[in-house]
Amino acid sequence: MHVYIEDIGKYEGKDVVIKGWLYNKRSSGKIHFILVRDGTGIIQAVVTKGEVEDEIFDGAGKITQESSLILKGTVRKDERAPGGYEIVANDLQTFQIAQDYPITPKEHSIEFLLPLRHLWLRSRKQNAILRIRHELIKACRDFFDDRGFINTDTPILTPASVEGTTTLFPVDYYGEKVYLAQSGQLYNEATIGALGKVYCFGPTFRAEKSKTRRHLTEFWMLEPEVAFLELDGVIQLAEDMTVSIVERILENRRKELEVLGRDIQKLENIRKPFPRITYKEAVEIIKTKEKDFRYGDDFGAPHETIISENFDCPVFVHHYPTGLKAFYMKRDPDDDTLSLSVDMIGPEGVGELIGGGQREDDCDVLLKRVRENKLPEDAYQWYLDLRKYGTCPHSGFGLGIERMIAWVCGIKHVRETIPFPRMLERVYP
Ligand code: 4AD
Ligand code: MG
Numbered sequence: 446m447h448v449y450i451e452d453i454g455k456y457e458g459k460d461v462v463i464k465g466w467l468y469n470k471r472s473s474g475k476i477h478f479i480l481v482r483d484g485t486g487i488i489q490a491v492v493t494k495g496e497v498e499d500e501i502f503d504g505a506g507k508i509t510q511e512s513s514l515i516l517k518g519t520v521r522k523d524e525r526a527p528g529g530y531e532i533v534a535n536d537l538q539t540f541q542i543a544q545d546y547p548i549t550p551k552e553h554s555i556e557f558l559l560p561l562r563h564l565w566l567r568s569r570k571q572n573a574i575l576r577i578r579h580e581l582i583k584a585c586r587d588f589f590d591d592r593g594f595i596n597t598d599t600p601i602l603t604p605a606s607v608e609g610t611t612t613l614f615p616v617d618y619y620g621e622k623v624y625l626a627q628s629g630q631l632y633n634e635a636t637i638g639a640l641g642k643v644y645c646f647g648p649t650f651r652a653e654k655s656k657t658r659r660h661l662t663e664f665w666m667l668e669p670e671v672a673f674l675e676l677d678g679v680i681q682l683a684e685d686m687t688v689s690i691v692e693r694i695l696e697n698r699r700k701e702l703e704v705l706g707r708d709i710q711k712l713e714n715i716r717k718p719f720p721r722i723t724y725k726e727a728v729e730i731i732k733t734k735e736k737d738f739r740y741g742d743d744f745g746a747p748h749e750t751i752i753s754e755n756f757d758c759p760v761f762v763h764h765y766p767t768g769l770k771a772f773y774m775k776r777d778p779d780d781d782t783l784s785l786s787v788d789m790i791g792p793e794g795v796g797e798l799i800g801g802g803q804r805e806d807d808c809d810v811l812l813k814r815v816r817e818n819k820l821p822e823d824a825y826q827w828y829l830d831l832r833k834y835g836t837c838p839h840s841g842f843g844l845g846i847e848r849m850i851a852w853v854c855g856i857k858h859v860r861e862t863i864p865f866p867r868m869l870e871r872v873y874p
């Protein structure tokens with residue numbers, strides 16, 4: 446019977462068939478220890494001379510790394526074996542012998558591995574990251590689904606910018622210039638009028654011009670939006686979601702975190718409430734390390750790191766000066782120089798995980814902002830309509846999935862958190 450390695454514990458003492466690939470191998474004269482992976486796990490098979498036909502034993506000695514194979518044998522419990530079980534082989538057939546697999550079991554440089562991403566994904570660590578990615582996305586969806594949010598999909602081809610005009614990817618749309626979506630937010634603001642609370646989840650695109658460990662040009666964003674919700678409420682929502690994600694990964698993906706060597710205690714320490722500080726307070730923190738930093742300056746990666754060093758949990762920074770935030774941000778009624786914006790900065794130097802806030806809900810004010818920002822008015826008519834027909838206070842945020850994965854997994858660079866990263870100077874494979 447064909448079984449998956451992750452289920453092997455259910456088949457102790459039974460005869461099973463495993464279909465997969467050779468991960469690694471070592472031989473000691475009369476025994477071949479074959480590590481087989483099938484995508485769900487890795488298991489050791491023991492092929493012993495005299496216990497299998499000579500042809501099978503000799504064949505096992507010739508199998509190369511990443512050859513595809515079908516293994517038959519009996520499941521045996523063995524504390525010493527990786528995973529606690531091994532297979533006593535009685536048959537081993539190769540489907541194809543792989544010649545000269547380029548990623549040998551030693552350390553390789555990132556420059557070597559990135560062009561081989563299609564193969565690199567097979568490694569144990571990358572496998573663990575992709576499993577955590579899957580779980581994390583499911584945790585996000587479940588969080589919102591369980592709270593009655595409706596998943597609405599927003600378009601990828603869009604006539605207007607959301608997050609500034611400097612990172613747009615233009616596309617020729619039958620002779621008209623449109624752009625790949627930077628965010629689904631503006632469309633979420635329309636669907637809340639129909640559904641009350643929504644989220645979109647999809648790829649977003651930004652022509653980032655700098656190479657950093659936090660930026661991709663194509664990344665996935667989860668964006669909730671809620672009618673009649675103000676800044677405090679959206680901070681609460683982001684906090685609850687983050688705690689829920691971390692709990693879920695600790696519950697279901699501990700094994701994968703261990704493969705990655707993650708300091709699990711750090712995740713276990715994540716508890717509500719997260720600190721909430723104003724932009725102004727954040728500037729004071731930065732100034733203790735960087736004297737030249739001025740109120741009104743935007744945070745770069747090093748500044749976010751300085752802020753995060755002061756806390757074990759993610760921290761919310763709110764009320765940024767209006768000049769640092771997008772045109773749609775509502776202004777603080779008590780101080781017109783401040784926006785009702787919030788970013789969640791992750792711990793351990795991972796940087797901004799979430800950006801969001803309360804949206805401008807007054808039609809005249811919003812039109813003024815569109816003009817001030819020299820945005821093409823025509824493209825925003827529908828967006829202004831939303832303020833003409835039953836406008837209401839509303840708020841939302843965007844979570845960068847890859848940055849969240851990088852934090853949870855404890856990996857430095859977002860390029861390993863997505864199956865096929867797109868970055869400045871890299872679109873292959
Ligand atoms: O802060 P941002 O630009 O916010 C928005 O796009 C809002 N319209 C979202 C909303 O309110 N619905 O982006 C949100 C998050 C960031 O906090 C970051 O985690 C991630 O998206 N992000 C990136 N991740 C990877 N590569 C990039 N180039 C990213 N740019 C933003
Ligand atoms: Mg942001």
